[in-house]
Amino acid sequence: MPVSRVRSLSGRFRSRRRKPGRVARCAAGVALLLVGAVGCGDAGGLEGAGATPTAVGPARLWPELTPASSPAFEIGEVNTEVVKGVKVPGDDIRRVDPVGVVRAEIAASPGDYAGDKAPYRDTNRRMADCGKGPEHGRCPVLRPYYRDLTGDGRDDLALGFRLLPGKTTAVRVYTVEKHRLVQVMAWEDALSGVELAGRSLVIRSPSEVAGYEYRLQWTWDRDQRAMLLTQDEMLRTGPRKHAHKPSLHPSGSPSSSPGVSPSASTG
Numbered sequence: 637m638p639v640s641r642v643r644s645l646s647g648r649f650r651s652r653r654r655k656p657g658r659v660a661r662c663a664a665g666v667a668l669l670l671v672g673a674v675g676c677g678d679a680g681g682l683e684g685a686g687a688t689p690t691a692v693g694p695a696r697l698w699p700e701l702t703p704a705s706s707p708a709f710e711i712g713e714v715n716t717e718v719v720k721g722v723k724v725p726g727d728d729i730r731r732v733d734p735v736g737v738v739r740a741e742i743a744a745s746p747g748d749y750a751g752d753k754a755p756y757r758d759t760n761r762r763m764a765d766c767g768k769g770p771e772h773g774r775c776p777v778l779r780p781y782y783r784d785l786t787g788d789g790r791d792d793l794a795l796g797f798r799l800l801p802g803k804t805t806a807v808r809v810y811t812v813e814k815h816r817l818v819q820v821m822a823w824e825d826a827l828s829g830v831e832l833a834g835r836s837l838v839i840r841s842p843s844e845v846a847g848y849e850y851r852l853q854w855t856w857d858r859d860q861r862a863m864l865l866t867q868d869e870m871l872r873t874g875p876r877k878h879a880h881k882p883s884l885h886p887s888g889s890p891s892s893s894p895g896v897s898p899s900a901s902t903g
Contacts, residue, residue, distance in 0.1 A: 715821060715862060716819060717818070717819050719740050719741075719810065719817040719819055721740045722736055722737055722740050724815060729790070729792060732810075734769075735775070737810065738763070738776075738777050739763060741808075755802070757800075758800035759800045762775060762776045763775070777797045778796040778797060780793055785836075785863070786811050787835060787858070793808075793810040793811075795807075796808070805824065806823070807822070807827075807837070820862045821863035828841055836855040837853070838851065838852070838853045838854075839851075839853075840852075843870060847872060848872055849873050850868075850869070850870055850871075852869075853867035
């Protein structure tokens with residue numbers, strides 16, 4: 637899985653808004669003269685937020701290599717298929733049974749679900765508890781969500797179900813095309829969160845690196861008629877480790893004594 641590091645960038649300057657009535661408050665507060673003097677000097681301009689690193693342009697590596705014309709591996713960037721055996725009454729995806737959609741996938745992949753050695757055997761067994769719908773009892777099918785992800789003015793279906801006995805969850809997106817239910821996105825992972833944002837679906841998953849998580853975003857592509865993986869990132873979630881700087885003696889020279897408290901830290 638390709639991973640790209642994302643660095644949070646802060647603005648160079650912070651805008652400070654001058655509050656009305658500050659001049660009057662300065663004149664009235666004799667006891668707060670020192671504090672008021674600082675406030676009165678605020679002209680509402682821009683304040684520097686510190687030095688910023690110099691921008692460095694990209695350097696092309698190995699320019700003598702011949703550009704590849706085909707991918708080395710097939711990873712299924714465009715993943716669409718018609719769901720067989722599931723009807724869409726009135727072309728309304730809200731009238732499609734979510735449990736029936738999962739049952740259709742199980743029937744299409746018996747090697748993954750049927751038998752004592754199948755990797756998702758417990759998902760198949762617990763489907764018997766879905767008579768009352770998703771999330772009832774031990775039913776592995778999660779609550780369905782509806783959102784217009786394709787931009788055609790009609791709802792699409794985001795559906796999830798647990799892949800048991802493991803800790804993985806399957807996430808699927810379906811739309812309706814030519815009176816048929818079509819799967820336009822599929823992913824399985826350990827999940828820490830799933831979000832719908834505009835015409836995108838975002839999946840957050842834990843990382844093996846402490847303090848980080850994976851963030852994958854699928855967005856509808858009208859040319860491919862599918863949800864494409866448009867972002868694959870590793871993001872920081874935990875606190876940063878502070879690198880301590882040596883404090884300064886009154887003379888201005890840095891101190892190397894381990895007992896002196898640091899005067900600043902970077903984060």
